[in-house]
Structures are given as structure tokens and as C-alpha cells.
Amino acid sequence: MTKRKASQLETTEPEGASSGPRRSARQKRSALEETAPRDHVVNATTQKAPKKSGRSKAVDPGHPTNSEDEKTRAVTKEPNKKPKPKAAKAQNSSTTATKSNGTTNSSEKSFWLMKAEPGSRFENGTDVKFSIDDLASRTEPEPWDGIRNYMARNNLRAMKKGELAFFYHSNCKDPGIVGTMEIVHEHSPDLSAHDPKAPYYDASSKPEDPKWSVVHVKFRSKFAKPIGLRELREMGKPGQPLEDMQLLKQSRLSVSRVSPAEWDYLMSVANERGGEAE
Template identity: 80%
Template sequence: MKAEPETRFENGTDVKFSIDDLKSRTEPEPWDGIRNYVARNNLRSMKKGELAFFYHSNCKEPGIVGTMEIVQEHSPDLSAHNSKAPYYDPKSKPDDPKWSVVHVRYRSKFVQQIGLQELKAMGKPGSPLENMQMLKQSRLSVSRVSPSEWEYLMGVVKERGGETE
């Protein structure tokens, strides 16, 4: 799941959100603003208790920086109906919502991130991540990660010093 750790304004609101921002939250954080149908469907498939990677996007050094837990499965993303919200969608109606949100909680930060260039190298044909959705459809803000991809990447994390709490 991608978020932008550096300032960027959308509809007059700074949408900056980093792993450290998530770590500072005392309540579950809604993962809202998803406005792509493939990403939305990936979000809707997430189950309570599952873990997800936190990916810093649209920054100097993009990459996977930690993990979070899904603590509430999908529900309608009500921000789509608020004209002042960053990702307002006038086509989404309260009686027929198009978009969804899940709630997440911080789990860990990696001692060393796995950068985008490294991920691309791991995604070459014959490599462990050759079919990873994020690498094939790089514009998606929420993408699937198979169990074998998760296991492989967490092995890389462990080799690089692991996770912090």
C-alpha cells in the first residue's frame, strides 16, 4: 500500500503521510482516497489480521519501509462524498458508494528500506518477484502480494537488520 511521505497538495489539502505518521497514531488509520478500481478491489480483498507492506511513493527514494496490519475490513470511503476532501468524487453517491477504505495499524519499520530499483531487479524474468503486481502495474496504490513474494521480501528485510517496533 503506497503513501507519499513528502508534501503534496490535493484539492487544497496536504496528503503527506509516512510510516512515521502511521506509527504516531493511537487509533486505527483509515486508508482512504483510493480512486482506481483495480486498487480498490485489492483493498476490498484484504482481511482483518492480514499484514501489508507500507511503501513510500513519489519521493526521492521510493521503497518498502515497513508493515501494517489490517484491523478493519473494507467499508465505504465517505471522503469521496465530501467536496472539500482531497479525493472527492462527485460520481460516487452515498446510496451507491464506488470507493472503499480499510483501517490499518502500524506494525513495524524496516531497519533498511527495500528501494524501488532493488525491487525492479528482483522482478526480472526468472527472479522471485517476476510476477509481482506492483512491478507490472506500477501506478497502483494498492497491489496484491502473494505469500511467496511476502516471504521472500521479509527474508530480505531480515538479512538487512530486520524490523523495529
């Protein structure tokens, strides 16, 4: 059978249908509006289609919705942003900070004060006299031995080669700072502690386990005018440059620390008084 075209199917009427002219949909609606009450007129253009029955399709939690897909695509399109580096902590600009007790940071150069007795005094039958002039006369590094105080010993052990120390005349008529010396050999065992004939023999110190230490020093300078203990005490009053000096806080300590600021101040005082002796 020959297939009919779609246009023929749409225009051919079934048998028994009226052969009169067909009214358009507009004419039918007009007739309906005339016979039906105004309140019941149905506006075909605004009537909503009935909702379909049944539950809507559940969203698979494993697959994002369209909006989530868009967000995901937006995120993946953005370049990976590196986290901003944290701001570096501010550095301390001071390289010569001095603690209140006169000590300095381990990375800084330290200064010292070491006491000796210029007048004759005998210990265990030996004269322990030793002055700045005795040190100046030495042609070899001098061992600073005889220290029998633990804090003084610890200060000896903290000394580094090349560091400087004040020479202090002690237990005499005019005690005070009389010059300077240099540490040329760092600490080693004090062998005099094991010698029964030595001035400061210590039977409790054993050669296999020595308790005491010694450093070697050499002469650097002698002041034209010493800085006496009475003057040092005036400089160590509250608010003065030496108020925290270990020498004045622990007066019986034979080896003490000197801060860089204290060292510079005392050297300026010595220079104002004529500097080094000729």
C-alpha cells in the same frame, strides 16, 4: 371268476399252439443269419427306433428351459455383490500454491502492498503527506482512504481482518518498501468521496450508492533499511523471485497483491539487513 396270477398269463399258451419245445430268441437269430445274406443282417442291438412324427412341443418364452433354470438358480444363490467404490482422486499436497499472477486461493491468507506519499503534496488545498512514521504515531486504526482506482479498490475490498501489508513510500526521492502494517477493519464506504472539501472528492459517488471503499490499518513494523524500488526491479527480472510481482507489472497501482512466496522472500531480505528499526 378267480383272477389268475401274472406268472400264469405269461406261461400259458393259446389253444392250437405247438407243444414242441420253443426256441429261444438267440436260436431264431442264428437261423436267420444262416439263411439271410451277410449284407442284410440286421443288428437288433444297434437299430435305432423310428422318430416320432409331428412337431416338437414349443418352448413357452415365458418359462425358461432347464438350462436357463439352472442359470437362474445359480445367480440367485450368489450373494449380492456391492459395486467397488471408485478410487478417490489424488489430493493436491500443496497448501500454499501460488498462481502466476501472484494471487492465492481464496482459502489462504493474502498479503498486500499499499502506497502512500511521505513528502508534501497538496490536493484540493489539503496536504496528502503520509509516511510510515505518521502511521506509527497513530493511537487509533487509520483509515486508508482516497483510493480512486477500480482495481486498487477491488483489492481493498478483498482484504480480510488480520492480513498484513507492506507500507510503500511512493512519489518521493527514494521510493520503496519501508515497513509493515495490519488490516484491522475490513472495507466500508469511503465517506471522504462525498465531502467537497476532501482531497479526493468524487461528485459521481453518492452516499446511497458509494463507489469507493476504505479499510483501517495499524502499524506493525518499520524496516531498519528500506528495500528500494531499484532493488525490487532487479529482483523482478526473469527467473528472479519477484518476476511476477504485481507492483512491478502494474507500477501505477496504489494497492497491489503480494503472494506468500514474495512476502516471505522480501521479509527475509529485510531481516538480513537488520530487521526492524529500533
